[in-house]
Amino acid sequence: MVTLKCPVCGGQVTVEDDALPGEIIEHDCGAQLEVYNDNGRLAVRLAEQVGEDWGE
Amino acid sequence: MILGVTYDLLRWEEKNLIQEANKLGHKVVPIYTKDFYYISSEDFQIQGLDVVLQRNTSHQRALSTSAIFEGLGYKVVNDSRTLVNCENKLITTMLLSSHDIPIPKTGFAFSKEKSIELANKLGYPSVIKPIEGSWGRMVAKVTDEDTLRSFMEYQDFTTLSAKYIYYIQEFVKKPDRDIRIFVIGDEAPVGIYRVNSKNWRTNTALGAIAEPLKIDEELQDLALKVKDIIGGFFLGIDVFEDPERGYLVDEVNGVPEYKNTVRVNQFNVSSYLIKKIEEWIRK
Numbered sequence: 407m408v409t410l411k412c413p414v415c416g417g418q419v420t421v422e423d424d425a426l427p428g429e430i431i432e433h434d435c436g437a438q439l440e441v442y443n444d445n446g447r448l449a450v451r452l453a454e455q456v457g458e459d460w461g462e
Numbered sequence: 463m464i465l466g467v468t469y470d471l472l473r474w475e476e477k478n479l480i481q482e483a484n485k486l487g488h489k490v491v492p493i494y495t496k497d498f499y500y501i502s503s504e505d506f507q508i509q510g511l512d513v514v515l516q517r518n519t520s521h522q523r524a525l526s527t528s529a530i531f532e533g534l535g536y537k538v539v540n541d542s543r544t545l546v547n548c549e550n551k552l553i554t555t556m557l558l559s560s561h562d563i564p565i566p567k568t569g570f571a572f573s574k575e576k577s578i579e580l581a582n583k584l585g586y587p588s589v590i591k592p593i594e595g596s597w598g599r600m601v602a603k604v605t606d607e608d609t610l611r612s613f614m615e616y617q618d619f620t621t622l623s624a625k626y627i628y629y630i631q632e633f634v635k636k637p638d639r640d641i642r643i644f645v646i647g648d649e650a651p652v653g654i655y656r657v658n659s660k661n662w663r664t665n666t667a668l669g670a671i672a673e674p675l676k677i678d679e680e681l682q683d684l685a686l687k688v689k690d691i692i693g694g695f696f697l698g699i700d701v702f703e704d705p706e707r708g709y710l711v712d713e714v715n716g717v718p719e720y721k722n723t724v725r726v727n728q729f730n731v732s733s734y735l736i737k738k739i740e741e742w743i744r745k
Contacts, residue, residue: 426480427494428472443497454471458622459521459549461596461667462698462715 410450412437419450463740466514466536468493468527474721475732476517482732488740495523500530512743513537515735517717521549521594524717537743540716544694548716551593551629554692561691563684564710566702567632574614577628581610587633592617593624596715597667603633633662634702634710640664641675641701641709643685644718644731645694647738650685652729653677654722672722684709695742696735 410419415435429441430453440453465483467490469476476492483490491508495518500506514531516538518524528542540548547553555568567584570593571577581588581604590613591601600617604610610630617625643653658670666672685699688711698718702710720731 426472426492427497428469428476430471443494457520458599458620459594460519461521461599462718 408448410448412439413451414439421448421450463488463512463743464491464510465489465736465739466491466493466508466511466531467517468495468498468514468531469517469519470495470523471519473519473719475719478721478724479515479517479732479736482730483736486733486736486740488736493527495520495527498527500534506534511536513539513739515539515739516545519717521545521596525549539696539739540694544692544697545716547692548694548697548714549594550624551591551713552627554714555629557691558688558711561687563688563691564707566634566704566710566712569630571628571630572626574611574628577614577630578607578610580628581607581630584630584632589631589633590614590617591629591631592620592622593627593629594622598663598665601663603662604630634704634712636702636704638664639670639673639703640712641681641703642718642723643675643677643681643699643701644720644723645685645689645697645699646731646735647695647742648686648689649738650677650682650689651734652723652727652731653681654726666719666722672726674727681709684711688714695739 408421412419412433414437425441427443431439433439438453439450465488480490514536516524516528525542525545528538531538558565569580571580588604590604602613638659639655639657653675654672655675656664656670658664664670688699692714698715700713702712704710724731
């Protein structure tokens with residue numbers, strides 16, 4: 407497990423070691439976070455909002 | 463087999479595909495689109511891929527990355543031509559209609575005045591849709607000319623790239639459900655009813671409940687004909703049941719979601735798809 411910092415509330419976010427970029431995490435503070443690769447290390451950022459061209 | 467999975471959002475489907483491919487003994491290379499770039503003058507970095515499975519949620523990212531990987535000589539499921547045919551509803555409609563596939567009566571217009579003329583000919587209620595979009599977003603039932611004018615005005619003030627193309631369709635008096643049938647390779651092995659008694663739009667994204675579908679021969683033949691026209695290897699085809707005309711094909715999805723299909727049918731779509739892809743690339 408990797409412990410990261412929520413970019414919204416500053417609280418702890420726990421991410422599995424084998425998480426892949428693009429995974430979405432619902433944080434306790436209500437923020438929807440997206441895992442990404444920050445120079446070889448897992449990190450989280452606010453998830454992209456639904457786009458007009460999203461879907462099947 | 464080495465399977466590239468290109469994606470921008472790791473949904474249940476993408477995770478399941480990776481797990482099932484690993485279980486079947488294949489190597490998976492996840493290709494997160496936001497971490498990906500390509501320069502024509504440089505050697506491409508992902509070597510040895512046998513096939514790329516297109517799973518981007520954004521249509522533009524899907525179309526672009528399919529085109530890039532095809533350009534690099536990879537087999538891609540689904541290829542960019544198929545995605546163009548699916549993602550633009552006007553193109554889908556014209557392709558199906560020109561090949562005599564039964565579809566709801568549909569018209570296009572390029573000005574508000576002609577849209578009103580068109581809707582008057584189709585009759586009310588009718589349905590207005592953006593020519594690109596998904597999950598039932600902005601699909602609206604039009605009960606009269608006033609409502610149509612309002613919806614067209616809303617469409618004008620969006621940032622939709624094709625907002626001045628008006629796609630208007632008859633309102634099909636289907637039961638409280640539609641059909642989603644999946645084509646995988648050259649078969650149509652599984653499907654669902656999408657049932658919603660509270661909303662005429664039967665997208666599961668809008669609360670429709672999935673129920674197992676028994677695929678009859680007519681539906682299977684129809685799905686495979688659609689696949690021959692649209693192209694591609696993995697499609698989700700939406701079908702209405704019209705009380706008088708029978709099956710009408712409404713839309714075709716080029717990067718279909720199938721979580722609920724797996725759940726209610728106990729049918730492993732990911733595993734089936736991967737096995738079919740393997741058969742295809744070994745041919």
